[in-house]
Amino acid sequence: MRNPLLLTFAIAVNFCLLGYFKYAGFITVNLAALGIPVGIEHVALPIGISFYTFTQLAFLVDTYRGDAREYNFVHYFLFVTYYPHLIAGPILHHKEMMPQFAHPGTYRLNPHHLALGLSLFGAGLFKKVVFADNLSGYADLVFQTAGNGIAMSVGQAWLGALSYTLQLYFDFSGYSDMAIGLACMMGIIFPLNFFSPYKATSIIEFWRCWHMTLSRFLRDYVYFSLGGNRKGSALRYTNLLVTMLIGGLWHGASWNFVFWGGLHGIALTLNHFWRNLAAKLRFSTPPIVGRVATLLVVIFAWVPFRAPTLSASFSIWRDMLGAGAPSAILDTSPWNWILVIGLSGVALFLPNTAQMFLELDKDRRISSLTARRPGWAWAAFTGAATGIAIASSFTHPSAFLYFRF
Amino acid sequence: MRRVSSATYITVFFCIGILAGVLNYLGTWTASVAACGPGPQRSDTFLAVCTQPNFGDFEHAAYLWNLEPSAIRSLQTADVVFLGNSRMQFAFSTHTVDEYFSKNHISYYIFGFGYEESNEFVEQLIRKYHVRPKSYIINADPFFLDKLSDPAIELENASYLVWATYMFKFMFVENQRLICDVPWLCTKSKQAIYRVAANGAWIWQDYWFPGTLVGRPVTGARLKSLTEDELSHAKAIAGKFAARAGVSPECIILTGVPSLINNSEAVAAEIANAANLQVVLPHVDGLSTLDMSHLSAESAERWSSAFIEKMAPVLENCLSRH
Numbered sequence A: 001m002r003n004p005l006l007l008t009f010a011i012a013v014n015f016c017l018l019g020y021f022k023y024a025g026f027i028t029v030n031l032a033a034l035g036i037p038v039g040i041e042h043v044a045l046p047i048g049i050s051f052y053t054f055t056q057l058a059f060l061v062d063t064y065r066g067d068a069r070e071y072n073f074v075h076y077f078l079f080v081t082y083y084p085h086l087i088a089g090p091i092l093h094h095k096e097m098m099p100q101f102a103h104p105g106t107y108r109l110n111p112h113h114l115a116l117g118l119s120l121f122g123a124g125l126f127k128k129v130v131f132a133d134n135l136s137g138y139a140d141l142v143f144q145t146a147g148n149g150i151a152m153s154v155g156q157a158w159l160g161a162l163s164y165t166l167q168l169y170f171d172f173s174g175y176s177d178m179a180i181g182l183a184c185m186m187g188i189i190f191p192l193n194f195f196s197p198y199k200a201t202s203i204i205e206f207w208r209c210w211h212m213t214l215s216r217f218l219r220d221y222v223y224f225s226l227g228g229n230r231k232g233s234a235l236r237y238t239n240l241l242v243t244m245l246i247g248g249l250w251h252g253a254s255w256n257f258v259f260w261g262g263l264h265g266i267a268l269t270l271n272h273f274w275r276n277l278a279a280k281l282r283f284s285t286p287p288i289v290g291r292v293a294t295l296l297v298v299i300f301a302w303v304p305f306r307a308p309t310l311s312a313s314f315s316i317w318r319d320m321l322g323a324g325a326p327s328a329i330l331d332t333s334p335w336n337w338i339l340v341i342g343l344s345g346v347a348l349f350l351p352n353t354a355q356m357f358l359e360l361d362k363d364r365r366i367s368s369l370t371a372r373r374p375g376w377a378w379a380a381f382t383g384a385a386t387g388i389a390i391a392s393s394f395t396h397p398s399a400f401l402y403f404r405f
Numbered sequence B: 001m002r003r004v005s006s007a008t009y010i011t012v013f014f015c016i017g018i019l020a021g022v023l024n025y026l027g028t029w030t031a032s033v034a035a036c037g038p039g040p041q042r043s044d045t046f047l048a049v050c051t052q053p054n055f056g057d058f059e060h061a062a063y064l065w066n067l068e069p070s071a072i073r074s075l076q077t078a079d080v081v082f083l084g085n086s087r088m089q090f091a092f093s094t095h096t097v098d099e100y101f102s103k104n105h106i107s108y109y110i111f112g113f114g115y116e117e118s119n120e121f122v123e124q125l126i127r128k129y130h131v132r133p134k135s136y137i138i139n140a141d142p143f144f145l146d147k148l149s150d151p152a153i154e155l156e157n158a159s160y161l162v163w164a165t166y167m168f169k170f171m172f173v174e175n176q177r178l179i180c181d182v183p184w185l186c187t188k189s190k191q192a193i194y195r196v197a198a199n200g201a202w203i204w205q206d207y208w209f210p211g212t213l214v215g216r217p218v219t220g221a222r223l224k225s226l227t228e229d230e231l232s233h234a235k236a237i238a239g240k241f242a243a244r245a246g247v248s249p250e251c252i253i254l255t256g257v258p259s260l261i262n263n264s265e266a267v268a269a270e271i272a273n274a275a276n277l278q279v280v281l282p283h284v285d286g287l288s289t290l291d292m293s294h295l296s297a298e299s300a301e302r303w304s305s306a307f308i309e310k311m312a313p314v315l316e317n318c319l320s321r322h
Helices: A004-033 A049-065 A073-081 A094-102 A111-147 A154-185 A203-209 A212-226 A233-251 A255-281 A287-306 A310-320 A334-349 A353-357 A376-395 B006-036 B059-064 B069-076 B086-092 B095-103 B119-128 B150-156 B160-174 B228-244 B264-275 B297-321
Strands: A366-368 B045-050 B080-084 B108-112 B135-139 B192-196 B252-255
Touching: A004 A049, A049 A073, A049 A094, A049 A212, A049 A233, A073 A094, A111 A154, A111 A310, A111 A334, A111 A353, A111 A376, A111 B006, A154 A287, A154 A310, A154 A334, A203 A212, A203 A255, A203 A287, A212 A233, A233 A255, A255 A287, A255 A310, A287 A310, A376 B006, B006 B045, B006 B160, B045 B059, B045 B160, B059 B069, B059 B119, B059 B150, B059 B160, B069 B108, B080 B086, B086 B108, B086 B135, B086 B297, B095 B108, B095 B297, B119 B228, B135 B297, B150 B160, B228 B252, B228 B264, B252 B264, B252 B297
Parallel strands: B080 B108, B080 B135, B135 B252
Antiparallel strands: B045 B192
16 A cells, blocks of 8 residues: 555544544544534543554554565454553564464463463563552542642652552553463563653663654654655654654643653753763763653652643642642651552562563563563462452552543 | 472462461461450350451350350340340340349340341241240340341351351361460451350450440430331231240230430330230439440440339249249
């Protein structure tokens, strides 16, 4: 397919569906604010539409570019509807998935894949249910308080922001681990989606470790399509900013997400600028400084990502900087701090799930599902983690944060 | 680390997983419901109700499934059985009532339930356990509704999951004293009601409300009133109850425990009149309710004392016929 009109039409159809289901309400509200009434009411969002729309767009663009190699409809249908990733990613790419579906060995049950997949699934479930869900209570309280226009103390605002920072990581990376584990049980290798992002020493590195498949998609199909870095620094920075704004909007129909994308776009631009300048000056940033600075930017940027309104975000930032007049009475127990400190240690210092269970190549791709053979202690450990997580989910059921995207 | 086969790995994974899951569930469940305790320091009581969401109601299952056999034995041998809802339980679970029956060597059982339980569930139990008292004392405020409360409905159609939940509750109730010996585990942070197996009385003071709480005076308009249809329906049900109770109408005594919920005295009088039953309605001034519904401890003592005084000749007359 090398017909640009056909490509445009196919992309438009996908975007129209995404636009209607995900952005109709947002557009309606904003047009109404401008005095243009549009009679579209709230539309229920089909689960995972953002993920499979991107998956299909990539296939269309690669077909146009001549990069797609396989057109078997059954494999394509399986690739788009492959359930482990549907709800919250990773965003799959046809080049890494369709050859696996074409391989006959994929359809034979392999006990080792099953064992490894169970462990990955259990580890992900534990991260979600035991880590993330226990952080959600305080995070929700702080953001709700800010949404009600009530100021908090510095400690409360920071604890809320840190709780959400960790909650989102354990929730989303937990889901990704579960998806990778489920696929692994069926002999399918998924791309990694997280690789200890909070250990990153720069925002550039952060985006290579956080929602890696989204970063890859935005780079290959948005940033490169805009021209990438081929037309000089000024356009490169503009392209980066536009890419991140689109990335922000992809997360949801809200100005908060656009703002969050913009913040990361600015941070990435500054990071690239600083990196070029430092190279010219032959200066290297000490890793610890880079790590702390990156983490601070990320934590501050998560505030508008989670806050109910932009004004609530500014209110939390003000409180985090100690510029507010606290009046909130929040039930803050030492347990909240202990949890945040303990789980910060897990996120910042322990190896990640991929390092524990999988064999990776230099590009952080899973090279084989059979290279690592964990022993009985891992079986007991991950089995216990899974049992505890399932039992906990009976008493406190909760949804994944990325379901809504 | 020693490598194992995939089959061994999966087996270990599932065995340890199931064990850890069960232990975790039981541990967290027990830790949560421990907020209902510790209970009274006497061995003849059991936890009937607790506001901890994982516990809720237990007494309906305790009687329906005979989980407290000593309570059923006492019920079966009682000469006088009190029936009604939680307002009746609060009003008659008093020292005055206990003293009167003990002094006169009359066995009694206060057989009411919370959740606005009415006659249908209680009559099921009466039939099931062949309860044959010489007299019934009924708080008809209203009681004759032929309806089941939510806990009773849940037990009527109990799934395995519901059954398992009640078995957890049963195990907790049976071992509550042992569990509450663990330091700091039982926080008593949730409202609870304990029940005396021997006479069915509720122990609520300092478990549900502070015993010294006075609350709102029983004056002024009531929140609800029965419609003519509801009242005539109640009269018909009362008549049927009297016919199959196995007790002569002179021995079925209706009353109406005062509250701000409804005009219980008038309801009791009308039903008794229609069904040709006895009615005892003491007049006591200055009563107060804890929560608009249930009499405070002090009011319950005074009101039940006045009730006993008026009821005693009627009951003695009834018992002398047996």
